Amino acid sequence: MTVHGLVQIFIVLALALALVRPLGGYITRVMTGERTLLSRVVGPLERGLYRVAGVDSEREQHWTAYLGAMLLFNLAGFLLLYLLQRVQAALPLNPAGVGNISPDSAFNTAVSFMTNTNWQGYAGESAMSYLTQMLGMTVQNFVSAAVGMAGAMAIIRGFARSSASTVGNFWVDLTRATLYVLLPLCVVGALALVWQGTPQNLNSYTVATTLEGARQTIAQGPVASQMIIKHLGTNGGGFFNANSAHPFENPTALTNLLHLLAICSVSFAMLNVFGRMVGAERHGWVLLGVIMTLIIAGVAVVYWAEASGNPLVQALGVSGGNMEGKETRFGLALSSLFAVVTTSPSTGAVNTMHDSLTPLGGLVPLFNMQLPPLGGIGAGVYGVLLFAILAVFIAGLMVGRTPEYLGKKIEAKEVKMCILAVLGPSAAILAFTAIAVVTPAGLAGVQNAGPHGFSEVLYAFTSGANNNGSAFAGLGANTPFYNITLGLAMLAGRFLLIIPVLAIAGSLAARTTVPASAGALPTTGTLFVVLVIGVTLVVGGLTFFPALALGPVVEHFAMLAGQTF
Amino acid sequence: MRRTQEVWHAPSAGFRQGASGDGGLKNITGINVMDIAVLAIGVGFFLLMLGYVRVCEKL
Numbered sequence: 001m002t003v004h005g006l007v008q009i010f011i012v013l014a015l016a017l018a019l020v021r022p023l024g025g026y027i028t029r030v031m032t033g034e035r036t037l038l039s040r041v042v043g044p045l046e047r048g049l050y051r052v053a054g055v056d057s058e059r060e061q062h063w064t065a066y067l068g069a070m071l072l073f074n075l076a077g078f079l080l081l082y083l084l085q086r087v088q089a090a091l092p093l094n095p096a097g098v099g100n101i102s103p104d105s106a107f108n109t110a111v112s113f114m115t116n117t118n119w120q121g122y123a124g125e126s127a128m129s130y131l132t133q134m135l136g137m138t139v140q141n142f143v144s145a146a147v148g149m150a151g152a153m154a155i156i157r158g159f160a161r162s163s164a165s166t167v168g169n170f171w172v173d174l175t176r177a178t179l180y181v182l183l184p185l186c187v188v189g190a191l192a193l194v195w196q197g198t199p200q201n202l203n204s205y206t207v208a209t210t211l212e213g214a215r216q217t218i219a220q221g222p223v224a225s226q227m228i229i230k231h232l233g234t235n236g237g238g239f240f241n242a243n244s245a246h247p248f249e250n251p252t253a254l255t256n257l258l259h260l261l262a263i264c265s266v267s268f269a270m271l272n273v274f275g276r277m278v279g280a281e282r283h284g285w286v287l288l289g290v291i292m293t294l295i296i297a298g299v300a301v302v303y304w305a306e307a308s309g310n311p312l313v314q315a316l317g318v319s320g321g322n323m324e325g326k327e328t329r330f331g332l333a334l335s336s337l338f339a340v341v342t343t344s345p346s347t348g349a350v351n352t353m354h355d356s357l358t359p360l361g362g363l364v365p366l367f368n369m370q371l372p373p374l375g376g377i378g379a380g381v382y383g384v385l386l387f388a389i390l391a392v393f394i395a396g397l398m399v400g401r402t403p404e405y406l407g408k409k410i411e412a413k414e415v416k417m418c419i420l421a422v423l424g425p426s427a428a429i430l431a432f433t434a435i436a437v438v439t440p441a442g443l444a445g446v447q448n449a450g451p452h453g454f455s456e457v458l459y460a461f462t463s464g465a466n467n468n469g470s471a472f473a474g475l476g477a478n479t480p481f482y483n484i485t486l487g488l489a490m491l492a493g494r495f496l497l498i499i500p501v502l503a504i505a506g507s508l509a510a511r512t513t514v515p516a517s518a519g520a521l522p523t524t525g526t527l528f529v530v531l532v533i534g535v536t537l538v539v540g541g542l543t544f545f546p547a548l549a550l551g552p553v554v555e556h557f558a559m560l561a562g563q564t565f
Numbered sequence: 566m567r568r569t570q571e572v573w574h575a576p577s578a579g580f581r582q583g584a585s586g587d588g589g590l591k592n593i594t595g596i597n598v599m600d601i602a603v604l605a606i607g608v609g610f611f612l613l614m615l616g617y618v619r620v621c622e623k624l
Contacts, residue, residue, distance in 0.1 A: 075611045079607075082607070102599075103603050107603035480599075495610075499617055503618075503622065
């Protein structure tokens with residue numbers, strides 16, 4: 001670990017925090033229907049879309065109707081993306097002449113992008129046409145992120161409203177999040193990436209002759225427009241197989257900074273939106289404090305582990321930290337920071353190969369994903385709110401405090417829904433991992449022996465079911481078995497979380513807000529931050545410690561004993 | 566601009582089948598069991614989730 005590296009990490013996180021209030025204020029105005037700078041330009045388009053779609057923007061929905069609209073929209077997105085992949089060879093904008101995607105892979109990818117997970121079993125540059133990348137992947141990057149923001153807005157309204165029967169209008173939230181927030185930010189961000197060298201064209205791949213005389217095909221395409229929403233929407237699906245480690249996706253140190261800021265910007269700002277809408281920004285800062293503490297602790301462990309390196313490699317006379325799988329232009333510090341930031345806010349983009357992290361370095365991203373998403377654009381908001389509700393409830397049991405949060409009594413309904421939301425994705429991760437490691441079809445994809453191979457499988461299902469999408473690599477996952485089981489894990493992870501969350505939103509909105517009583521637990525101080533972190537770690541630890549012990553933990557001790565896998 | 570137009574027309578030179586491709590719906594003359602199976606899984610899951618909404622409403 002170097003001072004230079006620590007300063008880089010500090011600068012990135014400080015810049016991310018500096019964006020929270022301005023962006024939070026803007027998004028709040030957008031999502032509450034106030035006029036903004038863009039209203040004059042975007043307003044007519046917004047109203048035109050409502051007219052075409054027959055949406056009454058003034059009419060709000062009960063949480064079940066809100067959820068029904070969300071499910072319908074997602075089903076349509078799934079079917080369209082599936083069809084697009086299955087017939088892409090017959091469609092235009094396919095200069096590389098790629099063929100149609102197989103049914104199981106198309107299913108996996110359609111589910112993945114529709115659910116905002118963005119797990120990729122394919123290599124973008126060799127499997128997808130430009131039309132599929134633009135009309136399929138990029139569009140789903142926008143709308144799946146907007147769906148997440150809509151879900152977050154619903155639960156925020158649940159806390160903010162009193163005795164209300166509705167939680168907003170899904171179609172309005174979806175439209176406003178896309179038109180006023182994501183699109184404008186992405187136009188600016190994509191231009192910045194193009195300025196730094198990220199391609200944005202529809203050209204055929206360039207065939208070049210290298211200095212050694214070999215022929216090399218250089219893939220390109222409409223990359224910048226997909227890159228920026230990949231991060232802003234906490235999606236993570238890359239244009240190229242190497243994702244943000246690819247020199248076209250992430251050419252310079254400045255684009256790396258932009259990638260990191262894009263991941264953090266809207267997702268952190270959404271917690272400021274929460275604070276503003278419940279009447280006190282400090283509530284948002286407290287939840288952001290939880291996320292920042294976990295990120296800083298995670299970065300400290302990963303950076304330390306990677307800087308310490310692999311003692312077996314060092315015994316061969318190779319000095320320095322673990323640079324395997326890392327880009328030299330990013331180095332240890334920014335690779336470690338990226339690995340943690342991408343797995344805490346549920347993004348899944350990578351600028352370093354997580355399979356090559358040291359066992360403890362790899363444990364942190366894995367454990368980050370095993371907690372419900374903390375800090376993503378949508379799921380991250382309700383992920384941290386679930387744990388805040390659980391913390392209030394557990395504190396009530398432990399010290400006799402009245403279980404209430406922001407003037408809402410936390411009753412059996414909310415606690416049952418919280419437990420369902422935590423158990424659903426966790427059960428999917430563990431059950432599918434267990435199936436994969438005892439069946440020939442599952443074991444056929446594992447390319448490393450022992451605990452490292454187990455980690456690859458556990459990582460894949462964790463990433464799929466908990467809305468992340470990053471890959472540990474080393475797992476041959478583009479097979480019917482993994483495409484379908486990971487697809488099911490992604491569906492379970494997304495909807496077994498979001499449905500109970502919206503049930504909580506509806507329940508809380510209907511409840512009358514009461515002034516905080518003397519017996520209520522204070523929820524704006526350091527004590528509450530510590531309590532939420534404690535509950536998060538205990539729940540995550542109890543659920544996944546046995547599995548982690550079989551993977552990265554035992555691999556770490558084996559490494560110290562001189563054995564690698 | 567000229568190059569872009571060429572790219573637009575490039576596919577007309579003939580479609581290749583990719584490494585993971587099976588010809589897709591274009592080449593299907595009968596029922597593709599795998600297509601139906603995965604679509605049934607997807608649509609079935611959404612129907613199941615409608616039931617799950619009712620469960621969460623009742624709890």
